[in-house]
Amino acid sequence: MSIDDRTPDVISDPVDWAAHFWDQQALDGDERRFLTLTSLLRYQRIVADAVDVKLKAHGLNMTDYLLLMTLLLSETGTRLISALARNLLVHATTETLATDRLESRDLLERSPHPTDRRATCVTITDKGRDAARGHQCTHRRRVRHARRHRSRRRTAARRSDRDATVRRRRVETSLQMPDVITRPCCNDASCVSVCPVNCIRPTPADPDFFTAESLYIDPDTCIDCGACVDECPVDAILPEESLQPADEPYLRINADYYRDHDVEGGLVDSPRQPKLPPGDLHVAIVGAGPAGLYAAEQLVRTARISVDMFDRLPTPHGLVRAGVAPDHALTKGVEKNFDRVAAKKNFRYLLNVTVGQHIRHEELAARYHGVIYAVGAAHDRRLSIASEDLPGSASATDFVGWYNGHPDHAGATHDLSGDRAVVIGNGNVALDVARILVTAPEVLATTDIADHALEQLRSSSITEVVVLARRGIAHAAFTNSEFLALGSIDGVDVVIDPEELVLDATTEAQLAAGTLDSTVATKIRLAQEFSARPRVPGRRRIVFRFLADPVEIVGEGRVSGIRVRKNQYAADGTTVTPTDTVTELATGLVLRSIGYRCVPVDGLPFDPDRSVVPNEAGRVTDADGAVIPGLYVTGWIKRGATGGIGRNRACGQETASAFLDDVVGGKLPEPFASRDDIESLVADRGGHPIDLEGWKRIDATERAAGKAAGRPRVKLVDAAAMTALASPVTA
Numbered sequence: 001m002s003i004d005d006r007t008p009d010v011i012s013d014p015v016d017w018a019a020h021f022w023d024q025q026a027l028d029g030d031e032r033r034f035l036t037l038t039s040l041l042r043y044q045r046i047v048a049d050a051v052d053v054k055l056k057a058h059g060l061n062m063t064d065y066l067l068l069m070t071l072l073l074s075e076t077g078t079r080l081i082s083a084l085a086r087n088l089l090v091h092a093t094t095e096t097l098a099t100d101r102l103e104s105r106d107l108l109e110r111s112p113h114p115t116d117r118r119a120t121c122v123t124i125t126d127k128g129r130d131a132a133r134g135h136q137c138t139h140r141r142r143v144r145h146a147r148r149h150r151s152r153r154r155t156a157a158r159r160s161d162r163d164a165t166v167r168r169r170r171v172e173t174s175l176q177m178p179d180v181i182t183r184p185c186c187n188d189a190s191c192v193s194v195c196p197v198n199c200i201r202p203t204p205a206d207p208d209f210f211t212a213e214s215l216y217i218d219p220d221t222c223i224d225c226g227a228c229v230d231e232c233p234v235d236a237i238l239p240e241e242s243l244q245p246a247d248e249p250y251l252r253i254n255a256d257y258y259r260d261h262d263v264e265g266g267l268v269d270s271p272r273q274p275k276l277p278p279g280d281l282h283v284a285i286v287g288a289g290p291a292g293l294y295a296a297e298q299l300v301r302t303a304r305i306s307v308d309m310f311d312r313l314p315t316p317h318g319l320v321r322a323g324v325a326p327d328h329a330l331t332k333g334v335e336k337n338f339d340r341v342a343a344k345k346n347f348r349y350l351l352n353v354t355v356g357q358h359i360r361h362e363e364l365a366a367r368y369h370g371v372i373y374a375v376g377a378a379h380d381r382r383l384s385i386a387s388e389d390l391p392g393s394a395s396a397t398d399f400v401g402w403y404n405g406h407p408d409h410a411g412a413t414h415d416l417s418g419d420r421a422v423v424i425g426n427g428n429v430a431l432d433v434a435r436i437l438v439t440a441p442e443v444l445a446t447t448d449i450a451d452h453a454l455e456q457l458r459s460s461s462i463t464e465v466v467v468l469a470r471r472g473i474a475h476a477a478f479t480n481s482e483f484l485a486l487g488s489i490d491g492v493d494v495v496i497d498p499e500e501l502v503l504d505a506t507t508e509a510q511l512a513a514g515t516l517d518s519t520v521a522t523k524i525r526l527a528q529e530f531s532a533r534p535r536v537p538g539r540r541r542i543v544f545r546f547l548a549d550p551v552e553i554v555g556e557g558r559v560s561g562i563r564v565r566k567n568q569y570a571a572d573g574t575t576v577t578p579t580d581t582v583t584e585l586a587t588g589l590v591l592r593s594i595g596y597r598c599v600p601v602d603g604l605p606f607d608p609d610r611s612v613v614p615n616e617a618g619r620v621t622d623a624d625g626a627v628i629p630g631l632y633v634t635g636w637i638k639r640g641a642t643g644g645i646g647r648n649r650a651c652g653q654e655t656a657s658a659f660l661d662d663v664v665g666g667k668l669p670e671p672f673a674s675r676d677d678i679e680s681l682v683a684d685r686g687g688h689p690i691d692l693e694g695w696k697r698i699d700a701t702e703r704a705a706g707k708a709a710g711r712p713r714v715k716l717v718d719a720a721a722m723t724a725l726a727s728p729v730t731a
Helices: 014-025 031-056 062-073 081-088 092-104 126-134 136-158 162-174 190-194 227-231 249-257 290-299 318-322 331-342 361-367 396-403 428-438 451-458 480-488 505-513 518-532 645-664 675-684 692-709 719-726
Strands: 078-080 108-112 120-124 179-181 237-239 281-286 305-311 347-351 370-373 393-395 420-424 464-468 492-496 540-545 548-554 561-569 576-586 589-592 619-621 627-633
Touching: 014 031, 031 062, 062 078, 062 081, 062 092, 062 108, 062 120, 062 126, 078 081, 081 092, 081 120, 081 249, 092 108, 092 249, 120 126, 179 249, 190 227, 227 237, 249 480, 249 518, 281 290, 281 361, 290 305, 290 318, 290 331, 290 645, 318 331, 331 347, 347 675, 347 692, 361 370, 361 675, 370 645, 393 396, 396 428, 396 451, 396 589, 420 428, 420 576, 428 464, 428 480, 428 540, 464 548, 480 492, 480 518, 492 518, 505 518, 548 576, 627 645, 692 719
Parallel strands: 281 305, 281 370, 305 347, 370 627, 393 589, 420 464, 420 589, 464 540, 492 540
Antiparallel strands: 078 120, 108 120, 179 237, 548 561, 561 576, 619 627
């Protein structure tokens, strides 16, 4: 049986497998160079495996041994943990796991850096010195093997031309220096689609993708090709040697993930657009946020599909512009992807247009083969407690829109004259609100925070923000990266009472047995570390109170305090029940952050219980469950107000795929009116549509003002002013 007749699962020889891969992919270039490199890497693996067998007899692996030797040969026996992976030429996660193993055997110990509280040192113990000295013979054998390997590599290099040699050296070097995913990760999985060895988890095909807090790189599979670094829209993936002290904890977070997760290497199947029948297609997307733009991204890849995107605001990008916190500039880098979509010739913005007012749903359905609604969830959930509507009580939706310059909230005012604010909720938005309230104004002044908010925050008297969570730390909804980032705010203490870190019985048992989900275990560990930190008098504070339920907002004419009941876990170990203990916190500002809800859309069915438009994979269904041809939803209006940018990407792609499948299946009605009259129709009803060029004028004006002030941009917040600026200048 020839190589070409076999399938990869029955090919045991790596070089034969490489030849099969090359043939199957019909790649260009000289096959012999690829096979030579495969052979060299195979030899290197054989040598490494032989050394590992010797070390395993002593309970060590190669990384363990090299880590001990590095510390043994250093002058003081101590090195920064962030520098060790760079010294060893291994992935930072691999080094962190090795440190954990060796520390558990008393071969080394961690200690805080004497001057930088963000950094950690590792010191070899006397027991570790004895272990390292006892295995130096193994090291000498490894050196001899390495010398032979280098000799063979030089011989192979001489057999190829100079360019091939350069390429080979780049690959050989990069194999030793993978990357780390850090806090800005937006989970949009752009990196997954370009990874040639499928080493980033979870992928959109994995069951836990939609609930994952971040993505993680597997150090044993990664070949450090750099594709993910280039593709990441928010610059969250960093070479290990580029990590700053504040990023060092992500080494441990990545390591924790792979304690109970695994990854299988291989090629990622790139989804292909189905072959469409002849003729042009027109799609309207209502909502210019991430979910809508990701759906558009997939559709405009086909030149015959034209996309018109409507939004009631004069600016696009939805919550990336108006929801992402101003101090998270890297996360907003995803806008670069959206700009590439908008630049397509078959894409058109129709911003500043309200569907239902300037144009009706029926009119869109008459002009487009498909209409996709991506309108999000603009309304907040309420507490339903006494005095919730007193002045001084507001939703996080209002507060976030206020500091981000959303036109609907720009005119709001918030009383910051008291020394304490209370935030109800334990998601990322609650943490954003708390962080903005205690961050120094001079730091915020370097961001794109709205000017009116910055001015008021400069005179703020708030020194403490209390974050209330109904359940315990194990059920907290915030992500570990956002939780961790609170500890890096200058001049701010994170305060957690150790006695409040109560776990339910199931979580406690799993944690003790080592079977608890690594993400939850990391959250608990971070909270314990925060609770053990010393507090510095005079600093601002973020105080977490777990198992605490608001029962009443108090005040005469405006908020003066909030009553909070202590909760406890019931006998079943999972249910939260109230106790008789009620305390009152004095505060002049209460911000609720307990989630968002969708509202009905004119012309579409609505499920009030789930707060979504009923649908099947994005296809809108009627009251009887039948699909309504040509009508689709994506984003929060499709699945409820859960998930961020990453989930919206997968959601938008699913809906776009549903439309394409319906085109192929001949399931869509043919439009019976022309879309050429859209702009005049809107104008006749008092609308002023803003196209891409109009948005570019707004964007350029904001960026120019920001450049002059040393900021990314200075946001315009008045819709009328933006409309005037976007209008083309006529002679």
